Amino acid sequence: MLSFFGPEAPELGVFDGRLLPCLGSPNCVASMTDSQDHALPPIAFSLGAQDAKTEINRIKEVVATHFPQATLIDEEADYLRYEFRSTVFRFVDDVEFLAIPEDRLIHFRSASRVGRSDLGVNRKRIERIRQRLQK
Numbered sequence: 001m002l003s004f005f006g007p008e009a010p011e012l013g014v015f016d017g018r019l020l021p022c023l024g025s026p027n028c029v030a031s032m033t034d035s036q037d038h039a040l041p042p043i044a045f046s047l048g049a050q051d052a053k054t055e056i057n058r059i060k061e062v063v064a065t066h067f068p069q070a071t072l073i074d075e076e077a078d079y080l081r082y083e084f085r086s087t088v089f090r091f092v093d094d095v096e097f098l099a100i101p102e103d104r105l106i107h108f109r110s111a112s113r114v115g116r117s118d119l120g121v122n123r124k125r126i127e128r129i130r131q132r133l134q135k
Contacts (some may be wrong), residue, residue, distance in 0.1 A: 012094055012109075014079055019096050019109040028111035029123045040123065043130050044108040052078045052099035055106055055133075059097050062132040067125075070095070084125065093122060 012020065022028035022038035029111040031042035045055050059080060063070050067084065074081040083092050095110045110122040 003037060012096055013074070014076075014082055014098055017100075019107055022109070022111060025112070026066050027122060028109070029126055030109040030111075031105075031107040032109070037051075040108075040126055042103075043108065043133060045104040045106070046133065052101040055099055056080060056097070058108065058133055059129065062129055066128070086121075093125075095122075095125070 007122060019032050021033045022030050026037065028038050029040050029087065030038055031040055031090065033039050043055075044075065045052075046058070056075075056078060060072070060075075063072075069087065070082045070084045073083055078101065080097045082095045084095055085092055092113045093110060094113065098106060098107045099105075100107060108126055110126050
């Protein structure tokens with residue numbers, strides 16, 4: 001179904017302990033993918049983090065502080081899902097984070113709902129979040 005800002009959110013979340021892979025469009029990056037075109041490494045827990053909940057809370061803090069266009073849509077113990085809206089055209093990107101405590105990693109998926117090119121916005125966003133978490 002289409003809304004004024006594009007299609008409604010696809011079915012997202014955790015399936016068999018994994019986030020969905022990126023589909024063929026270049027406007028997606030993910031840490032759980034076999035495609036080199038879409039791949040970025042997962043985010044390692046910070047040295048001082050005690051558990052996955054600490055890291056999930058740190059992601060929430062970074063997003064709330066540095067990304068005013070983001071809306072938290074879903075939150076579970078080790079999972080976050082956001083919608084990011086572009087400033088001018090209000091296009092929506094879906095961004096997910098999944099903490100894997102035993103690996104001390106945060107996996108993610110960031111994808112635009114419409115179009116093919118995002119001019120690297122999803123990749124840049126994840127890199128900015130990673131940089132903020134490392135501080």
